[in-house]
Amino acid sequence: MPLGLRIFLVYFLFVGLTGYFVLSTVMKEIRPGVRQSTEETLVDTANLLAEILHDDVKSGTLGQSRLPEVLKAYGKRKPAANIWGLPKNQVNHRIYVTDAKGIVLLDSAGLALGQDYSRWNDVYLTLRGEYGARSTRSDPDDPNSSVMHVGAPITDQGEIIGVVTVAKPNSSLQPYVDRTEHRLILWGAGLIALGLLFGALLSWWLSAALRRLTAYAQAVSEGQRAELPHYRGGEMEQLASAVEHMRTQLEGKAYVERYVHTLTHELKSPLAAIRGAAELLHGEMPDAQRERFVGNIENESARMQQLIERLLNLALVEQRQVLEEQVEVPLAALVEEVLQAQAARIEGAGLQIERGICADVSVFGERFLLRQAIGNLLDNALDFTPAGGVIRFSAERDGQRLRFSLFNQAEAIPDYALPRLSERFYSLPRPHSGRKSTGLGLNFVEEVVKLHGGELLIGNVEGGVEVRIILCS
Template sequence: MRLGIRIFLVYFLFVGLGGYFLLNTVNEEIRPGVRQSSEETLVDTANLLAELLRDDLKHGRLAQSQFAELLTRYGQREPNATIWGISKSSVSHRIYVTDAQGRVILDSSGQAVGEDYSRWNDVYLTLRGEYGARSTRELADDADSSVMYVAAPIKDGNEIIGVVSVAKPNRTLQPYIARTEARLTALAVGLIVLGLLVGALLSWWLTRSLRLLGAYAGAVSQGAKAQVPQFRGGELARLAEALEQMRRELDGKQYVERYVHTLTHELKSPLAAVRAAGELLREPLSEAERERFADNVVSESQRMQQLIERLLNLAVVEQRQALQQVSEISLKALCDEVLAAQHARLSEAQLHVVLDVSGTLSVRGERWLLAQALHNLLDNAIDFAPPESALHWWAEQRDGQLALSLFNPAEPIPEYALNRLSERFYSLPRPASGRKSSGLGLNFVQEVLHLHGGKLHIANVSTPSVGVCVTVCLPL
């Protein structure tokens, strides 16, 4: 099972169970809470009525007082009120008054006058000086039919001369309880769903971050160029920084070992040539022979210097994971700069360059790297171009990319070599000298283009004339 799914399931378990228990607890507290609040109101109402009824009950005129008519009219009232979206069309309180023996004197419902209520808890406890209340079901099998009764003593001094009870059916409270439970349930479910969405988002973000770090580590282990994922602070940012630091240290060690081995291998041949020429120069030689061996020393020394310089340049590019000093570069200005630097070699080889690059074309990248890449391309073209020929350099927009092509009217490249020209140390003999180069130039070009998100294409062409076309493709 994936880590992200595990994290989400654990989060779901905690949020779901926590939400369920919280919702269940709240719903269990709503019903008694509403009833307790209603009971508190009934207590206040009963005590108010006890004070209002005291004098009439004390003087024995309660049954003939206006309260009998008032209670009757009260039971017939239609409030037509809307309370929090719930309609109330009739009064729900029932009020009855008993004497000191517990016999009903007045009843707002008119149904219990003259009956003995002395055994009902509300009356019985109140007559004994205690808090009198009861809850009685109208239907024995229906819990929602229960009615809450709260009584208050009617006193003459310290003597209890009667009891007034106020009753309220619990069914009148049920719509408010149900409405509150429904709203709380909807809110709780919404919060749980929101919590799960946050958990899913957190799980996705965490697994995505770990996946990016894993992909980066995999790419580095395979020797590919990869940029370390960027995070804004926290443990992931420190982990990414540690991985990048580890990569740099490991790459540095491996890179040094590989390049020391490569450099020593490639320097064997020119060093042997220099040593042989030096030993021969110790012997008695004619002036012509001495000059020839001295030229060998110079040419082999230049070859070693060129090899070292190109290896160093290639090392700089290969160690880079991304561009650093990016700027907008005019392509024509860059080509003019390269041609000016190669003017001496072009004149010596009697070559002419036709430059067909618009001044409006530009690319984004590192100027020095692109200039070095173009220098290497032009070096190769000069080495292979026939004397007194023309090189054609042009640029065009193609498939959303900028294509810079250099045509060289040289002999076609053998098919077996076409796919290997950008390999490190692979080179073809130069037509003029028959000697091979370091084989690092096109490899350097390919590394530079990879950093810029571009590609290198080398192909034999037959139109408009026979030759070799090297194309550098860069993103616009």
């Protein structure tokens, strides 16, 4: 199972369970909380009525007072109120008054007048000087028919002479409870969904970051060029830096060992030639022969110097994973600069140079490396082009791609050599001297082209050889 999916599942389980327990706990507290608030209001109302009813209960004139009519009128009122979006069109309080023995003296509902309520807790406890309250179902089989009753003592000089009870059905509170629960479910589900979305994004980001780093490590292990992923601080940046440091250390060691072996192998031949010529020069020989051996030493020394310089340039490119700079490089001007550097050799061979690159054609890349690559291609073309031959530069755009080509008039390259031309140290004999080059020029060009994200193609065409470089720009 992918790491990102595992992280998301753990996060989902944690957020889901946490959200469920928190939501269920809050949901369980809504109904008791509403009832507690309502009970607190009933306490205030009952105590207010106890003070209002004191005189009539004490004098025994409760039945002859205006209070029965007032309560009857109160029961018929239609408030037409809108409480937080919920309509209220009737009053729900039931008010009854009992004497010191618990006999009902007044009932706003007209249901229990003259009955003995002394056994009900609201009256029984209040008459004993305690807090009297009860919740009783009006229908024993319906749990939603419960009614809260809160009693308050009617006192005269410290003596309880009666009880007033204010009752309110819990069903009148249910719309507010339902609305609150509904809103809580919506908000809770929304927050849980938002939390899960955040977790999914976090898991995706972490997985993507790890995938980029894994792809980089795999590309490096396969010898490909890859750009180190960039992260903005944190452990991922430290991990990327550690991977890059490890790559540098491991590649550096193997790279040095490989180049030492390569350099040792390639220097054996010129060193042997120099040593043999030097030993022969110690003896007597004609001046012409001496000049020939001295020339051999100079040629082999130059070959060694060229080999070392090209190896260093190649090492510089191979160790690079990305370009150090990317600037707009005018291609025609760059080609002209390379041609000027080889002007003496071109004129000496009487070569015809054809320039087919418009002045506005440019490529984005590292100018120094591009110049070195084109210089190597021209140098290689000069080695194989016969005197008076043609060398042609051209470039054209194909959408976002730039196709650069260098044609030189020459003999066709053998089929067996075509796939190996860019191999390190592989070289064909030069037609003028029969000697081979270092075999590093085209290998260097290929590395530069790859570093620019392009492709190098070499093939035979009518009348000669064409080298093509395809770059994205």
